[in-house]
Amino acid sequence: MRDVAVVAYSAWNGVEHERNEVEILMPVVRDVFDKVGLTKNDIGFTCSGTSDYLAGQPFSFVSALDAVGAWPPIVESHVEMDGAWALYEAWVRLQHGDLDTALVYAVGKSTMGDLLDVLALQLDPYVLTPLWPDPVSLAALQARAYLEKTGKTEDDLAAVAESRGRRVDRASGYIASPLRRHDCPPITDGAAAVVLAVGDRARELCERPAWICGIDHRIEQHQLGARDLTRSESAKVAADKAGASGVDVAELHAPFTHQELILRDAIGLNGATINPSGGALKANPLMVAGLERIGEAASRVLDGSAAKVLGHATSGPCLQQNLVCVMESR
Amino acid sequence: MTEPLVAPHVLEWGYTRSLGPTLTAFFTGLRDRKIVGAKTKTGRVIVPPTPHDPDTGEDVDSLVDVSDEGVVETWSFVSHPRPKQPLDRPFAWALIKLDGADTAMLHVVDGAIETGSRVKAKWRDETVGYITDIECFVPA
Structure with a gap:
């Protein structure tokens, strides 16, 4: 496996009455590039997580690319999922071996419709x-x-x-x-962006990269009434596969209070500081809040305040799908 | 001067979708005021039915009828229903385990309930093969 690290993170949350999704995203992408002195021309792979359902328009993610710029042509992909799953795809893409950097972003204007x-x-x-x-x-x-x-x-x-x-x-x-x-979570608009880099490229770009030492995602069975809603087996399996023991800080994507308790039971976070950012109860932009959990957790390694951290993302009703990303300093 | 060319343009789904054998049986059953479940090879009865056992991925063994009466496993009372929701007065969402089933199905309940309450389907006068053929459940 190639060593991949988060080297920069930026996000914006709020309620936006003026700007569209592209305009919310642009300054966030600019900021994350500025943190590591890169431009889009330095990026090997770009992957995004957005929802066409929010915009009410198929392929709305194509216009979101205007925040990055797609000319000359770039290598790019998209998931109709939280940006945390876009980060997973980018991590996989970097394992191919031919590219050293990736930009992952997510944007969601949750207030746009009902x-x-x-x-x-x-x-x-x-x-x-x-x-x-x-x-x-x-x-x-x-x-x-x-x-x-x-x-x-x-x-x-x-x-x-x-x-x-x-x-x-x-x-x-x-x-x-x-x-x-x-x-319950507030209805929030937002955007987030993460830069990933491999090996020596990561060490060049920042002093303390947040190395991804484990990442895994799992899904519950289809029907709500066919699974035990009081536990999160999928989060437990993902956390075990990602090697979640011994983290200093955990950012859990728990939009509802009881879900934080269920996730804590599933992941087993003895002694860890949980959700210092406030988590999804503070801001829960659709498609973005999970990537923000990874970015917030990574930031604790980037700023030197933690050695091993966990970012968790969820998607679907009642913690249907769960992703766990464990990162560490080296 | 020639007439401008005119061509019709209709926004539509240019296809129909089959529900497949399992859900077809479920919705045909609803039209006949019956609730159909899927029995897995291990004997678990899943309602609404799925074509595969969610635990093993194997095809289910057979389709079986279950009762239209059952027990509330969990519920939430909503005082301000949203416009598209099934009832326009305060109601409860509930996961209901029907007699003969091993899983619970989501529907709405009109009336006071708690966990463990028995409820029964209230069928519409005219049924068409939709989940809303059950207008709601009511205390049994």
């Missing part, structure tokens, strides 16, 4: 989507199952919200019982 209806479209088109279950309600089914199985309470969920910087209001009504507003 996000809850858009996310109902990711479900089984025959038995689920015609009922239009929204992701908060589905997460609530998981939350209740988890609380009733473990004996934990809504106060335990509120404690997670509080530790991620959310203002907790136990008297507020339910959005979907047992979840209150502070248990």
Whole structure:
């Protein structure tokens, strides 16, 4: 295997009323290049994670490429998934041996349409989507199952919200019982970009590359009612395969409070600092928040404050799919 | 002056899609007010049915009828339904394990429930072979 490292990371989160996806992405790409003194001409492979469903337009990812510039022609790919999976593809592509650098980016303007209806479209088109279950309600089914199985309470969920910087209001009504507003992610626009580099090229580009020592992703079976929603077997397997033991910092992509507890049970993060960035309860831009978890975790190695870190990304309803990326200093 | 050429342009899906043998049986069953599950070679009954055993990837063994009545495994009460959702009044989403099934299916419940409550399908007067042929479940 070739040694691949994160050498730079940049992101922007907010609610954007003026700029389109390309305009949100452009300064982020510029910033990540500036951090390592590169231009697009230095990049061997570009891979993106965006959603055509947010734009309501097929192949909208092609216009997002304008933020990078695709002339002269570049080597490029795209996933209709969180940018964390674009990073996985870029890591695989760098294993081919002919390229030394990759740009990975993700952009999502979640506020553009009705996000809850858009996310109902990711479900089984025959038995689920015609009922239009929204992701908060589905997460609530998981939350209740988890609380009733473990004996934990809504106060335990509120404690997670509080530790991620959310203002907790136990008297507020339910959005979907047992979840209150502070248990749910905000609807956020955002963009993130990561530069990957191989071996000596990584050492040239930054002082403390965040070397990817393990990366793996796994998926649960298709039907929500056919799996145990109270556990995350796929996150556990991915974490085991990626070698997740002994990390100092973990950034978990847990959009809902109970999901952080399920992921902590699955991954086993004894003593690790969890989500110093605030995680997805602070900002959850669709297609971006998972790549941000990897970028935020990598930044703790890049800035010298941690030796071994974990970035996790999830996709789909109720932690359907999970990716774990473990990085270390050397 | 010649007439401009005119050609029709209709936005459409230029294909139809078959549901395949397993889901065809499920939706045909709904039209007949029956719920069909898939029995795996290990004897587990999956509802709604899948063509393959999710644990092993093997083809399922057979299709079997299950009850339209079952038990609530988990639920969430929604006070403000969204416009496209099945009911326009407060309702509960629920994962319901039907009698004879080993997995739970998602639908909505009209009425007060808790985990373990028994509920029964309320069928529409006219059924057409959609998941919404079940208008909702109600306490049994």
